[in-house]
Amino acid sequence: MGAGPSGLLLAQLLALRGIESVIVEARSREYVEARIRAGVIEHGAVQTLIDAGVGGRLVREGLRHDGIYLQWPGERRRIDFPDLCGQSVYVYGQTEVTKDLINARLADGQEIYWNASDAEVLDLETDQPLIRFVDEQGHLRELRCGLVAGCDGFHGICRPAIPDSLRTDFERVFPFAWLGVLAQVAPSTDELIYAWHPNGFALHSLRSEKISRLYLQVAADESVDAWSDDRIWEELATRFQLDGWSLETGSLLDKSITPMRSFVSAPMRLGRMFLAGDAAHIVPPTGAKGLNLAIADVRRLAEAMTQFLQKDSGELLDAYSDTALQRVWQSTHFSWWMTSMLHAPAPEEPDSAFVRQLQLTQLRNVTSSRAGATWVAENYTGAAYG
Ligand code: RFL
Numbered sequence: 001m002g003a004g005p006s007g008l009l010l011a012q013l014l015a016l017r018g019i020e021s022v023i024v025e026a027r028s029r030e031y032v033e034a035r036i037r038a039g040v041i042e043h044g045a046v047q048t049l050i051d052a053g054v055g056g057r058l059v060r061e062g063l064r065h066d067g068i069y070l071q072w073p074g075e076r077r078r079i080d081f082p083d084l085c086g087q088s089v090y091v092y093g094q095t096e097v098t099k100d101l102i103n104a105r106l107a108d109g110q111e112i113y114w115n116a117s118d119a120e121v122l123d124l125e126t127d128q129p130l131i132r133f134v135d136e137q138g139h140l141r142e143l144r145c146g147l148v149a150g151c152d153g154f155h156g157i158c159r160p161a162i163p164d165s166l167r168t169d170f171e172r173v174f175p176f177a178w179l180g181v182l183a184q185v186a187p188s189t190d191e192l193i194y195a196w197h198p199n200g201f202a203l204h205s206l207r208s209e210k211i212s213r214l215y216l217q218v219a220a221d222e223s224v225d226a227w228s229d230d231r232i233w234e235e236l237a238t239r240f241q242l243d244g245w246s247l248e249t250g251s252l253l254d255k256s257i258t259p260m261r262s263f264v265s266a267p268m269r270l271g272r273m274f275l276a277g278d279a280a281h282i283v284p285p286t287g288a289k290g291l292n293l294a295i296a297d298v299r300r301l302a303e304a305m306t307q308f309l310q311k312d313s314g315e316l317l318d319a320y321s322d323t324a325l326q327r328v329w330q331s332t333h334f335s336w337w338m339t340s341m342l343h344a345p346a347p348e349e350p351d352s353a354f355v356r357q358l359q360l361t362q363l364r365n366v367t368s369s370r371a372g373a374t375w376v377a378e379n380y381t382g383a384a385y386g
């Protein structure tokens with residue numbers, strides 16, 4: 001269920017092992033391909049995409065990044081990934097990963113049902129679960145399956161199909177959001193800048209040599225309409241201000257608000273249905289982990305499903321939820337840690353002056369201690385996850 005990165009990559013990995021799958025997706029192909037989200041891909045996830053036969057354009061057009069900058073007023077310090085942990089990351093938009101996966105699947109003559117409505121997953125605790133939905137032409141379809149993968153994102157139907165009594169949800173909703181913009185302007189930086197500022201966090205990312213991706217911490221209930229292009233550029237310039245450096249501006253191609261939430265649902269299984277990616281967990285984007293976690297889940301799930309279907313052993317499927325959740329909690333911790341260090345609390349919060357001093361101290365600590373910087377590098381690149 002779902003043609004996001006999780007569902008598409010899982011289907012591709014299964015196809016390479018000779019296992020047939022059908023993807024059922026609620027939205028249109030155009031919508032799925034245009035949805036702007038993540039941009040940073042870990043070393044290990046890049047390798048998974050290469051192994052899946054969809055890494056060609058990523059390696060050609062993606063940008064390898066060997067570090068990030070952590071900034072606070074008056075300071076911009078670099079974390080050098082290869083020096084600290086021997087790995088790097090790639091900057092390549094999730095839109096492009098999605099297009100590459102869709103093209104590979106369609107070139108292989110494999111099915112995706114777009115614009116499916118009223119989907120249900122049934123009989124999950126039997127040997128032959130059932131997916132029922134209405135296809136684009138309005139016909140009711142029923143698919144009897146060997147296994148079901150719930151890759152239908154945070155708002156999908158698969159996680160809620162696990163009864164509340166069998167599921168534990170862990171959640172933190174952060175009291176702020178990100179306003180994200182895509183700008184037609186060459187990036188003003190060679191590597192991502194994560195900036196702490198009394199007005200709030202800002203992130204300078206990029207998509208290509210001509211397109212920049214920028215984010216501002218805003219109030220949780222903020223409306224995009226409150227942010228004219230001029231106001232956005234002014235606020236970005238304020239938060240990234242550094243002597244001898246300037247922010248280039250350009251036209252804005254897209255503006256959106258992303259709420260910030262940590263969420264983990266356990267277990268990631270009911271009978272013959274397995275959850276992967278955002279269907280089971282959400283991290284705030286500060287650690288750039290959401291897409292990478294989705295890729296890690298499905299790599300593990302593809303192996304487990306293959307063992308079950310081809311070797312008649314359920315050992316890896318039985319272990320899937322517990323092993324996937326270990327990695328999920330590591331990324332949940334890192335994303336929470338980065339988020340807590342970088343997002344200035346609102347001045348009206350009673351201990352905000354205290355928290356700000358701790359945040360600045362933490363930033364100085366992790367950039368001045370090799371041990372601290374190594375921990376950041378290992379988590380950011382995914383080297384910590386083996
Ligand atoms: P997705 O990408 O949400 O895909 C799920 C797919 O399932 C479909 N679907 C259904 N299909 C059939 N029947 C139903 N009933 C269905 N309900 C839903 C949906 O239409 C969709 O196509 O989950 P997946 O594949 O697990 O991939 C996860 C990643 O997309 C996600 O972790 C990241 O994009 C998270 N994320 C970000 N991660 C980062 O690392 N950096 C970022 O900057 C970043 N920005 C974001 C994000 C997620 C966002 N969301 C979910 C709102 C920005 C946003 C706005």
Ligand code: PHB
Binds near residue numbers: 040192203285
């Ligand atoms: C992005 O390029 O969209 C991006 C990069 C790093 C993050 C979050 C988003 O931590």
